[in-house]
Amino acid sequence: MSAPADFILPDYRVQTPAVAERFRRLKERPVVLKVEDLGREFASNGGTVTALRKINLDIHRRELVCVIGPSGCGKSTLIRIIAGLDAPTSGRMLVDGKESSGPSPERGMVFQGYTLFPWLTVTRNVMFGLEMSGMDKTQAESEALQWIDLVGLGRFKDSYPAQLSGGMKQRVAIARALAPNPRVLLMDEPFGALDAQTRAQMQAHLLEIWRNIEVTILFITHDLDEAIFLADRIVVLKANPGEVQEIIEVPVPRPRHPDQVNSPEFLATRRRLDELIHPRTVHAPAEKLPIFRMTQAGDDVE
C-alpha cells in the first residue's frame, strides 16, 4: 500500500517529456467546465457551517479529473452543486463558457447507489434520458441498444435492475448517463459499493469508455489508488472549510495499466496524497483504547 518512508521516490511533480507534452496539449483544449469562487454554507443550529469555500476549477475538454479529500470535505456537496442538485451560496459555474444552474442533461451523473429505475428494463432505463429530450421511442431504443452494447450488457437488455449484479447495474447507470450526450459526466464515488475485483474491472471499463467517447469526466472518490489510476489531474480538498488544497498533475503515463501501481511515479503520487489526506499528526500513535486484559495469562495472540 503506502510506500515505506525511507524508500527513495522521485518528486511527484517530475514528468517525463511525453507526459509533460500531453499536459501541455490538454491545457490548450477549451475549458468545458469552469467553477468560479464557488461557496456553499449550511445553516446549522446557532450559526452557519461553511462546507465549501472559494472553489476554483477549470476542466478541459475530454479531461478526466478526480476529486479526493477526507470525509466531510464537501466533495459530495461539490459534485451535487455541479450537477445542479444543490445550489451554491456564492460563486458560479460555467459549462462551455455559459453560466449554468439547475440540473440539466448536459451534466450527466452516476451515483454511488446506482439509482436505476427498478420498474424499467435495462433498455428502458438507458432510453429514459433520450425520451426526456423528446426523441421518439424507436430511435431512442436503437440508440440505447448501442450504449448497452458499449458497456457490454447486450445479453441483459430486457432484464430488470434487480436481476443484475452491482457492477452490471453501475454499467447500466453509466450507459444511461452517457446516452443523452452530456458535456460532462459527473461520477460520485460510483464504484464505492463494489468489491475490490469488480471495482478494478470497472475502472478499466471506464477508461476504455472514456477513450472512445467524446466526454469529460469529473470523478469523486475516497480511494487514493483509484484516483491516481484514473485521473489526469487530482483535485485534493481539505475539510473545515472545504477548500482546494492542491491540484496534482498525475505523472503516470497513459495508457494506464494495473501494473503501473508499483511504478515510481505512481508511488510518488500516492505518497504525496497520503501526506495531504492523512497528515502525520493524525497518523501518530493512535489513542489507546481503555481495555483491560480479559484473557488467560499466556494465551497471547500477538
Next chain:
Amino acid sequence: MLRPRWFAIGQALPPRLRLTLTLLSFLLPVAAWGLVSYVPWIWHPFVRVESAGDVTWFKPGLLVERSVFAEENLKILAAGGHAADGSRANPVFLPAPHEVGRAFWTAFHAKPQLRGDLWLHESLWVSIRTIFWGFAISSLIGVPLGILCGAYAPISRLAEPMIDFVRYMPSPAFGALAVAVLGIFDAPKIAVIVIGTFFQQVLIIANTVRRHDPALVEAAQTLGARPWQLLRRVIVPSCIVDLYNDQRILLGWAWTYLIVAEVVGVSSGITFFINQQAKYRNFDNVYAAIIIIGVIGLATDQVLAFIGQRIFAWKNPRPSRIRSFFARLFARRPVVMLVEQTTPPTNPA
C-alpha cells in the same frame, strides 16, 4: 434433513405447512362452532320441547331455559301429571354449521318467501354495484389528489389539514344529509361510501407517494426530466406497487361502510336481505349472507393480489399472460414480453 423451526424469527415456512396452517385458520373456528352446535353437553342453555306432557304452556318446538324446564317438570310430577320431554338446544341466533350450509343452498335455489323480496344473489349484486361506484368515484378524485399531495408540499398543506379534519366525522353521520340532497335510492348510499373512503384515501395515498426514493428523482433530473415528467415518469411508477396495495386495503374499508350505507334512505342490497331474514328469525340465512360478504371480500382481494403480482413485472420477472395482455392493450406496437433468462445473471461486472 433440516427440520423447520416453527418459531424462528423471519423464517419462511415450507409450502406444505403454509397450506396446512391456512386451512386450519379457517377450519379451527368452524370446528369450534361445530363443537358448540353438535355436542349436547357443551353450552346448549335451552331445552327444545318435544312432547309437552301436562305442562299447559309448553308446545312442541318451544325453546325453554333449562332451569325453567326442570322446575315445570318438578311441579307437574309433584301434581302427579306427565312430565314434558325435550332435548338440549342452543339459542335460535346460533344455528349449526349444517343449517347455515343448507341456507346457502336454499338461498340460491328456493324462491324468496315474500313476493317482491330479492334473491340473495340479486341483493348481493345490488351491494356490489353500490361498492363499485362508491369506490370508483372516490378513487377517481382521491388517487390523483393524494398523488399531488404526496409530491407537492403546497398542495399537501392546502388540502390535507381540512381532509384530516373531515375524516374524523363518521360517514354515516352524513347519511341524512345525503338523502336530503340525493334522494332515497342508490345515490345517497354511494355518497356514504365515497365520504367514508375518500378522506382516508387521500391521506394514505399521499403518505405512500411521500415515501418515494428521492435519489431516483435526482437521477431523473440529471437526465433532463421536467417537473411534470418527474411526477408521471418517476414518482408514480416508483410507488405504483404500494399504491395498488393501498387501493386493495381501501377497498376493504369501503366494504365496511356498506352496511351502514345501505340503511340510508330505502334499505337495499345485502343489508335489506339480512335485516329481513333477521326479522323472520331465519338466522341461518343471516349467517349465510354475512359469510358470503366475507367470501366476496377475500376472493376479490386474492384476485387483485394475483393480478398485482402478474402486472408488476419487475417485482416478479417471469412471463405472464395477464401482463402481456395489458402490455399489448396499452402499447401502440407489438411487444415481446418474454424475458429470456436461461442462466441467472450473477457473473460480476
